[in-house]
Every structure is written in C-alpha cells, then in structure tokens.
Amino acid sequence: MSTARDLTELEGCVLGLFWERGPCTPYAIRKEFLASLSPYWSGSAGAIYPLIERLDRRRLIRAASGAQGPRRSKHYSLTPAGRQALRRWLGPPLTETTLGIPPDPLRTRMQFLGALPHPRKMSLLREAEAGLRMHVSRVEENCERSRRAGETYEWLIARGAARMLRARLEWIREVIEELGGS
Amino acid sequence: MSTARDLTELEGCVLGLFWERGPCTPYAIRKEFLASLSPYWSGSAGAIYPLIERLDRRRLIRAASGAQGPRRSKHYSLTPAGRQALRRWLGPPLTETTLGIPPDPLRTRMQFLGALPHPRKMSLLREAEAGLRMHVSRVEENCERSRRAGETYEWLIARGAARMLRARLEWIREVIEELGGS
DNA sequence: CCGCTCATGTAACTGGTTACATGATTTA
DNA sequence: TAAATCATGTAACCAGTTACATGAGCGG
Numbered sequence: 001m002s003t004a005r006d007l008t009e010l011e012g013c014v015l016g017l018f019w020e021r022g023p024c025t026p027y028a029i030r031k032e033f034l035a036s037l038s039p040y041w042s043g044s045a046g047a048i049y050p051l052i053e054r055l056d057r058r059r060l061i062r063a064a065s066g067a068q069g070p071r072r073s074k075h076y077s078l079t080p081a082g083r084q085a086l087r088r089w090l091g092p093p094l095t096e097t098t099l100g101i102p103p104d105p106l107r108t109r110m111q112f113l114g115a116l117p118h119p120r121k122m123s124l125l126r127e128a129e130a131g132l133r134m135h136v137s138r139v140e141e142n143c144e145r146s147r148r149a150g151e152t153y154e155w156l157i158a159r160g161a162a163r164m165l166r167a168r169l170e171w172i173r174e175v176i177e178e179l180g181g182s
Numbered sequence: 183m184s185t186a187r188d189l190t191e192l193e194g195c196v197l198g199l200f201w202e203r204g205p206c207t208p209y210a211i212r213k214e215f216l217a218s219l220s221p222y223w224s225g226s227a228g229a230i231y232p233l234i235e236r237l238d239r240r241r242l243i244r245a246a247s248g249a250q251g252p253r254r255s256k257h258y259s260l261t262p263a264g265r266q267a268l269r270r271w272l273g274p275p276l277t278e279t280t281l282g283i284p285p286d287p288l289r290t291r292m293q294f295l296g297a298l299p300h301p302r303k304m305s306l307l308r309e310a311e312a313g314l315r316m317h318v319s320r321v322e323e324n325c326e327r328s329r330r331a332g333e334t335y336e337w338l339i340a341r342g343a344a345r346m347l348r349a350r351l352e353w354i355r356e357v358i359e360e361l362g363g364s
Numbered sequence: 365c366c367g368c369t370c371a372t373g374t375a376a377c378t379g380g381t382t383a384c385a386t387g388a389t390t391t392a
Numbered sequence: 393t394a395a396a397t398c399a400t401g402t403a404a405c406c407a408g409t410t411a412c413a414t415g416a417g418c419g420g
Contacts, residue, residue, distance in 0.1 A: 008407065009287055016294035027371050038283035047408050049373055054407095074372090087298055090291050092309045098287045099313040101220035101321065102350075105191055105280045107342040109272050111335060112198035116269055127274045131281040139283065153293060156360060160289040160353045167349035168284075171342045178338060190379065209399050229380050231401055236379095256400095370417075378409080389398070 004058070004085075011051060012089035013041075015060060015082055023064040023077035026052045037139060037161070052076065060085050106168060110175060125176050132169040139165055186240070186267075193233060194271035195223075197242060197264055205246040205259035208234045219321060219343070234258065242267050288350065292357060307358045314351040321347055 007015070017029050026048055033043030055061045060082035064075040078086070091098070106128060113121055139162045146154040189197070199211050208230055215225030237243045242264035246257040260268070273280070288310060295303055321344045328336040 009285075009290060010408080013290055016297065019294060019297050025371080026373095030371090038285065039279045040283070040285035042409075044409060045371090045373070046375095046410070051407085083297070086294065087302075090294060090298060090306065092302070092306045094288070094291075094306070094309055094313060097221045098291065099310065100317060101222070101343045101347065102284060102286045102288075103191075103220065103222035104284045104342070104346065106276070106284075107339060107346075108191060108195055109276075109280065110342065111195075111339050112201060112268065112272060114335060115198065115201050115265070116272060120269075120274070124272065124274045124276070127276055128281065131276060135282060152360065153296060156357055157289060157293050159356065160286070160292065160350070161283045163349040163353045164286065164289075164346060165283065167345040168342070171345045174341065175338055178334065192380080207399080208401095212399090224381075226381060227399090227401070228382070228403095233379085366420085368417105368419085370415105372414085372416100374411100374413080376410090376412105379407100381406080382404090383402100384404105385402080386400085387398105388400105389396100391396075392394085 007085060007089045010041075010047065011055065012086065014048075014051060014055065015078065015086040015089065018061055018076065018078045019083065019086055023075040025075055037142065055082070104168070106172075113175075113179070121179065122176075125172060125179070128172050129169065129176065132165060132172060136162065136165045136169055189267060189271045192223075192229065193237065194268065196230075196233060196237065197260065197268040197271065200243055200258065200260045201265065201268055205257040207257055219324065237264070286350070288354075295357075295361070303361065304358075307354060307361070310354050311351065311358065314347060314354060318344065318347045318351055 014029055017032055018024070021028070029052070030043050030045065030048045033041040033048070036043070052061070056063070056076065058081075059079055061076045062079050064077045109124075113124070116124065139158060143155060143158040143162050146158055196211055199214055200206070203210070211234070212225050212227065212230045215223040215230070218225070234243070238245070238258065240263075241261055243258040244261050246259045291306075295306070298306065321340060325337060325340040325344050328340055
C-alpha cells in the first residue's frame, strides 16, 4: 500500500540529514548543502524551505515539541514515518537510476570534442586535467582528515568521491594520449 | 556581447548530435537518447520536441532547406550560430559543475547507510555490488565493440563510463569490507 | 543606535516528466 | 483492412533556480 509519491534525491537526503543529526533547524540543513564540495547540491533557500514544508505536511518530519535552543528557530525532527520513508528511499531495492551510469557533464562534452579545432581541443583537455587534479587533491585531503577523525561514514563518502574523480582524471589522460597527435 | 542564455546539458547535447550526424529529424535525435545506456537521458518526447522548437527559435538550428528523405518529416540542421553555440558550450572554459564532483545517487545513499539495520544494510551492499558488476560488463562489451569498429570517440566515451562504473564497484567493495563486521 | 549578517521565507520562472492525443505508415 | 508502431506533438504538473524581501539579533 501507500503509493505516497517517491522522494526526490534532495528530499531523501534531507531526511537522511535529520536522521544523522537529530532535531535541527532548516538552516542547519541548508548549511550542510552550502558546505558541500559537490556543485550538485546548491542549497538554495528556494529549494530547502518549501521542501521542509512539504516533508512537514507529509508528516515525515515535525516541529520538535520540546523546548529548543536559543530563540525562535523552529527545530524539526524525523517522525517514525519519516524514518521509514528514509529507509525505503535508501533501498533495497536499488533503482536503475541509482546503479546505472551516472551523469557526467565532462564525459558528455568529450563526445563532441571533434567539433573543436585541434588547438582548442587540446587546451580544453589540459584545462580538464588541471582542474581534475586540483579537485582530486582537495577531496583527498578531506578524505585524510575524516580518516584521522575516525568518522567512518564521512570517510567512505569522501573516498567514493575521490575514486570517482581519480577515474575521471586517468580517463582524461587516456583521452589526451589518444588524441594528442591528431 | 551576447548574453544569450547558456545552454542546458540537454540542449548542448542535442546541438552536438546535430553536429555529429548532420541534418536529421527530431525523432532521430530522440532515438539516440532512448538508446542511451545511461538512465540520465530519458529522451521523453515532452523534453525533446519543445527543445527543438526552442533551438529553432534561437536560430541555432533550422529546418533543412534542401529536399529531404521520404515524407513529411522535418529535418533540421545546425546553423553557423548553432555551431558556435556548441563550441561555446563545450568550452574552454570548463565550469565547476563540469569538473567538480559529479552527482552519484549511490554515494549519496551510502552516507545514510547507518539508518538501516545491519542485515538490510548488507543486502543493500550486495545488491549494489551485483548491479554494478552487471553494468560494468555491459558497458565494457560496448567498449570492446566500438574499439573493434574503430569509432574512436564512441570508444573513448564508453571507456569513460566503464572507468567510472569500475571505480564505483571497487569502492562498494571497500565499503563492504569496511562495514562487513558490523 | 547603525549596520551587518543570520535565518526564513516567497514570487516568478524554467526545464523536464508524465500521460495523453493523433495522424501516417507498416505489417499481419 | 485491422492492428501495431512510428513520429510528432501538447497540457498539466513539479522540483529546483534566481532574485528579492524581511525581521531578528549582534558587533561596532
């Protein structure tokens, strides 16, 4: 039963954050996204606040009854239904969208590389390599930091991101090698 | 000059396809997306047709003047402005969004794995491993096929996807190893 | 007390999804 | 010729973006 509309990535993620940190304010959630290293999570106010309201209306979170911190900020926390929705969102089962080839705007662009004159093509590739190298090192620092701090999950996540970035970097090098003399 | 609104990923990609294949019908473009191995590209009619119209209105493509194939299908082709827009979209420069940590719904979920009871957690991980393995082998076949056919770009793209999937697979194994005992 | 940033919101827009509709062509 | 599927669309909806607004609290 319960065809209660599936959660979006952002919704699932917000529920997850409420689970992770217990009662907290919308802004605390929002900051999490603002601080994210991935540009995918914008944390724009126009996304978060209406979303919180939605979750509230669906009784997946509720304004924490107990007295809260300093002043006038509404704290929300996960309801049992919310916890269940979170688990459902996590899976199993995992969907095709979760497991399949993830989108990658860089890869997409590479497909049409031939539309650029050779010099520009090469400078694009060099820029990509440099940028990726920078991102890799930044994420790997992060990785190291959370490992030292013993935050297992954070560490695993950062590691996943690092592996992905490194795969992209090695791939770009392969592309350069392949197209270098064309 | 020309603050002509940036192209979306889908728009850029469609221009790229017109570049790749020359004059063709909206449906031919659409089929390309429908055939994609990545679930990210849905190829829904409601996305493609209005988009084609948009590109037409912006003079980035135009209905091919010459006589076309069999009957009553409008062929479009890239205009010079369209070609330029494509190159601009490709870069350089590359944006943060293009180079930064790409979104990965699987990685996102892993962050909240702790919300699942241990057995369910493990079965989720096993499902992920199995699914990824399947995807990897499927994409690697593709890779091999295009290598044999000598389609350099297709091959590079497939290779990028394969590397990404393999990175995810290895990562999931690492997660399993790390969490296996608890 | 003045101004800055915090925290919460909202209105307008936009690109993409879902689901349906419709003629044209092919196939059984 | 009847049924299927090709090819093109469209209407309603929806989540997220951009840009603006606002009051509360705090630091000079």
